[in-house]
Amino acid sequence: xxxxxxxxxxxxxxxxxxxxxxxxxxxxxxxxxxxxxxxxxxxxxxxxxxxxxxxxxxxxxxxxxxxxxxxxxxxxxxxxxxxxxxxxxxxxxxxxxxxxxxxxxxxxxxxxxxxxxxxxxxxxxxxxxxxxxxxxxxxxxxxxxxxxxxxxxxxxxxxxxxxxxxxxxxxxxxxxxxxxxxxxxxxxxxxxxxxxxxxxxxxxxxxxxxxxxxxxxxxxxxxxxxxxxxxxxxxxxxxxxxxxxxxxxxxxxxxxxxxxxxxxxxxxxxxxxxxxxxxxxxxxxxxxxxxxxxxxxxxxxxxxxxxxxxxxxxxxxxxxxxxxxxxxxxxxxxxxxxxxxxxxxxxxxxxxxxxxxxxxxxxxxxxxxxxxxxxxxxxxxxxxxxxxxxxxxxxxxxxxxxxxxxxxxxxxxxxxxxxxxxxxxxxxxxxxxxxxxxxxxxxxxxxxxxxxxxxxxxxxxxxxxxxxxxxxxxxxxxxxxxxxxxxxxxxxxxxxxxxxxxxxxxxxxxxxxxxxxxxxxxxxxxxxxxxxxxxxxxxxxxxxxxxxxxxxxxxxxxxxxxxxxxxxxxxxxxxxxxxxxxxxxxxxxxxxxxxxxxxxxxxxxxxxxxxxxxxxxxxxxxxxxxxxxxxxxxxxxxxxxxxxxxxxxxxxxxxxxxxxxxxxxxxxxxxxxxxxxxxxxxxxxxxxxxxxxxxxxxxxxxxxxxxxxxxxxxxxxxxxxxxxxxxxxxxxxxxxxxxxxxxxxxxxxxxxxxxxxxxxxxxxxxxxxxxxxxxxxxxxxxxxxxxxxxxxxxxxxxxxxxxxxxxxxxxxxxxxxxx
Amino acid sequence: xxxxxxxxxxxxxxxxxxxxxxxxxxxxxxxxxxxxxxxxxxxxxxxx
Numbered sequence: 001x002x003x004x005x006x007x008x009x010x011x012x013x014x015x016x017x018x019x020x021x022x023x024x025x026x027x028x029x030x031x032x033x034x035x036x037x038x039x040x041x042x043x044x045x046x047x048x049x050x051x052x053x054x055x056x057x058x059x060x061x062x063x064x065x066x067x068x069x070x071x072x073x074x075x076x077x078x079x080x081x082x083x084x085x086x087x088x089x090x091x092x093x094x095x096x097x098x099x100x101x102x103x104x105x106x107x108x109x110x111x112x113x114x115x116x117x118x119x120x121x122x123x124x125x126x127x128x129x130x131x132x133x134x135x136x137x138x139x140x141x142x143x144x145x146x147x148x149x150x151x152x153x154x155x156x157x158x159x160x161x162x163x164x165x166x167x168x169x170x171x172x173x174x175x176x177x178x179x180x181x182x183x184x185x186x187x188x189x190x191x192x193x194x195x196x197x198x199x200x201x202x203x204x205x206x207x208x209x210x211x212x213x214x215x216x217x218x219x220x221x222x223x224x225x226x227x228x229x230x231x232x233x234x235x236x237x238x239x240x241x242x243x244x245x246x247x248x249x250x251x252x253x254x255x256x257x258x259x260x261x262x263x264x265x266x267x268x269x270x271x272x273x274x275x276x277x278x279x280x281x282x283x284x285x286x287x288x289x290x291x292x293x294x295x296x297x298x299x300x301x302x303x304x305x306x307x308x309x310x311x312x313x314x315x316x317x318x319x320x321x322x323x324x325x326x327x328x329x330x331x332x333x334x335x336x337x338x339x340x341x342x343x344x345x346x347x348x349x350x351x352x353x354x355x356x357x358x359x360x361x362x363x364x365x366x367x368x369x370x371x372x373x374x375x376x377x378x379x380x381x382x383x384x385x386x387x388x389x390x391x392x393x394x395x396x397x398x399x400x401x402x403x404x405x406x407x408x409x410x411x412x413x414x415x416x417x418x419x420x421x422x423x424x425x426x427x428x429x430x431x432x433x434x435x436x437x438x439x440x441x442x443x444x445x446x447x448x449x450x451x452x453x454x455x456x457x458x459x460x461x462x463x464x465x466x467x468x469x470x471x472x473x474x475x476x477x478x479x480x481x482x483x484x485x486x487x488x489x490x491x492x493x494x495x496x497x498x499x500x501x502x503x504x505x506x507x508x509x510x511x512x513x514x515x516x517x518x519x520x521x522x523x524x525x526x527x528x529x530x531x532x533x534x535x536x537x538x539x540x541x542x543x544x545x546x547x548x549x550x551x552x553x554x555x556x557x558x559x560x561x562x563x564x565x566x567x568x569x570x571x572x573x574x575x576x577x578x579x580x581x582x583x584x585x586x587x588x589x590x591x592x593x594x595x596x597x598x599x600x601x602x603x604x605x606x607x608x609x610x611x612x613x614x615x616x617x618x619x620x621x622x623x624x625x626x627x628x629x630x631x632x633x634x635x636x637x638x639x640x641x642x643x644x645x646x647x648x649x650x651x652x653x654x655x656x657x658x659x660x661x662x663x664x665x666x667x668x669x670x671x672x673x674x675x676x677x678x679x680x681x682x683x684x685x686x687x688x689x690x691x692x693x694x695x696x697x698x699x700x701x702x703x704x705x706x707x708x709x710x711x712x713x714x715x716x717x718x719x720x721x722x723x724x725x726x727x728x729x730x731x732x733x734x735x736x737x738x739x740x741x742x743x744x745x746x747x748x749x750x751x752x753x754x755x756x757x758x759x760x761x762x763x764x765x766x767x768x769x770x771x772x773x774x775x776x777x778x779x780x781x782x783x784x785x786x787x788x789x790x791x792x793x794x795x796x797x798x799x800x801x802x803x804x805x806x807x808x809x810x811x812x813x814x815x816x817x818x819x
Numbered sequence: 820x821x822x823x824x825x826x827x828x829x830x831x832x833x834x835x836x837x838x839x840x841x842x843x844x845x846x847x848x849x850x851x852x853x854x855x856x857x858x859x860x861x862x863x864x865x866x867x
Contacts, residue, residue: 118855119855120852121852174842177841
């Protein structure tokens with residue numbers, strides 16, 4: 001086996017592509033890698049090969065070689081006849097070709113009978129013959145092509161949602177089919193009204209129309225009927241009661257009129273139910289789509305940890321992957337760099353730093369040495385740690401925060417949608433109008449039958465069937481537009497809440513800032529030095545460092561000098577020899593101890609103290625007895641923030657920052673982006689209380705955050721926004737998620753919900769308008785099915801075209817940002 | 820008159836047929852993955 005010089009993948013010798021570049025023999029796995037190597041070489045970017053910090057291929061080879069751990073899968077296997085079946089979630093799927101590849105590879109494997117992946121959910125259903133293959137082999141096969149199979153268990157909630165959606169689809173399909181059949185007979189009846197029709201034929205057509213309406217009303221409309229009866233018991237009038245009053249009165253009226261020889265309204269009755277069902281289905285489908293994507297953002301697999309288990313025979317500790325839930329107090333677990341610390345615990349061995357910003361808001365990585373406490377959910381940065389678990393289950397820090405989230409959820413007031421509020425007034429009003437009509441007809445001496453029928457005809461015309469479409473259509477276009485920009489809408493209520501926002505509150509670390517230390521400023525003391533040269537020297541020395549500051553410097557420059565005698569001085573800095581010079585990088589203490597003269601610094605020292613006053617870390621670089629430069633390292637603000645703040649200010653929203661970090665850091669960040677209100681050193685529960693305080697004054701607040709510590713506040717806020725690359729808990733408690741962490745989507749989101757809300761109000765107005773205009777016609781006793789059908793068509797058409805206008809409003813008052 | 824009756828009967832029978840087909844398609848999961856078919860039709864399945 002050879003190793004490709006570009007991509008580092010191993011490949012068989014016979015496939016080698018040999019090449020000579022500047023007299024060096026190089027070997028590549030394919031023409032593509034060789035081409036890229038040439039290109040990089042020509043552009044003088046060879047530092048890439050030195051700079052890259054891996055010595056294995058980009059795709060971790062451990063993924064290929066790793067033996068699949070079959071234990072978590074075993075319980076999901078089901079029997080199907082002589083075969084076995086399993087549902088998997090396959091991680092790493094990006095496009096249609098991935099699906100194609102997985103399906104083909106699996107189907108060509110010995111013993112696999114059936115393999116099919118769902119494009120939307122990335123779930124695979126695999127059926128195999130246990131006599132010819134084993135689950136382990138199948139999993140290995142998937143791993144071998146670079147995808148990671150994970151056990152998938154549908155949550156109960158998901159299964160309910162799915163079966164509800166299916167049920168709705170069947171009801172809608174049935175109603176749609178019957179209504180279209182019904183229209184054939186209704187048109188014949190309309191024609192008969194104008195041209196004259198034989199009464200016998202008319203009756204037959206009417207009877208057929210009735211037969212077609214019965215299933216629409218009693219089967220497709222059953223959920224509405226049930227809700228209406230339930231609502232009436234509490235004297236509550238919802239959208240469902242309006243539908244049933246409208247469709248029901250149309251049905252009853254028509255049944256009575258068949259024998260009397262009058263006009264029938266079966267088409268109105270069926271159409272109302274069909275259109276409302278369509279609206280509900282649109283709503284359910286949009287909701288399902290968003291929750292699918294959110295689920296993909298969250299980790300789907302049961303979380304695992306690597307536990308040390310003592311082998312009884314050999315007495316040696318062996319590593320074993322176990323489920324997080326099976327860990328107990330006192331267990332020893334191993335956490336590699338870049339992994340999450342599974343539970344609260346104490347470091348037993350190893351040295352590292354952990355990023356706790358998601359839990360505490362503290363922007364600087366925290367040093368961890370044996371004896372230190374670590375918090376579950378924080379990120380282990382640079383070294384492998386062995387940790388003794390000290391707290392599990394409900395006692396952990398994260399569980400405490402989750403409890404606060406649940407508490408906020410339970411107390412979150414559900415706002416009534418605008419359409420429901422209108423309906424709540426409208427239903428009693430039309431009931432009264434209908435009653436007045438009946439009474440006045442009776443008073444004028446009409447027959448009881450005639451008076452009642454006129455009253456019912458008022459109810460028939462009053463029900464606007466496009467009302468059911470008014471909100472879902474606007475919301476559907478809103479969610480589609482938002483998701484095309486990278487905002488996932490999890491809760492459609494945000495349209496109405498987002499339109500009337502008064503406050504926007506941001507978390508600091510990870511939301512306003514990038515959430516990790518980066519090189520912010522370089523101040524050169526020795527003017528003869530070039531900035532790039534100095535940084536390159538510093539980066540070369542820091543290249544070996546396992547400290548976050550070293551990583552920040554290396555991220556900003558290319559290390560291009562060989563270093564000898566590298567040494568880390570804990571709590572002070574690093575030193576190493578470059579071209580025979582002893583280079584020192586570290587804080588004041590290190591400089592003084594190593595005999596660097598700090599006195600002639602003067603003005604430089606002033607600026608160092610200025611930055612330190614802002615909460616930044618200042619690092620000195622020195623050699624030959626003098627300070628050569630200052631490096632300012634800090635958690636820097638996201639590039640798009642100033643622009644975002646400008647457009648938020650133009651929208652007349654109050655902005656504030658709440659953070660768990662220190663006051664100095666928070667204030668300095670806030671003043672840099674022009675935010676006046678700050679609250680620092682605050683606990684997760686404190687953040688929630690702050691939001692609750694604003695909302696008590698009848699103001700609507702939006703909370704934008706990424707950390708576990710923001711989750712209670714995100715839940716509490718009218719509109720909670722989570723950062724897509726943030727923690728699962730933040731995403732799960734949010735109403736909307738910014739998939740790409742792009743803050744300039746916030747003003748876009750607010751602008752879009754404002755224009756959507758305007759369209760929504762117009763929709764509701766016009767949905768009612770035509771029907772209300774026709775009420776006097778009905779009260780006068782001259783209503784005809786064609787008028788009812790006309791009102792229905794006109795208002796539906798208006799609602800659909802008006803909703804489409806939302807798409808054209810995207811430019812208004814919204815800054816251009818991103819593609 | 821007889822023709823109308825026959826045509827109505829025929830349309831209802833055909834309609835019910837279409838409706839049953841729809842019910843079958845929902846029950847058998849045709850609507851579960853509405854994204855996939857547009858990609859799947861592009862696969863070359865020569866060997867099958």
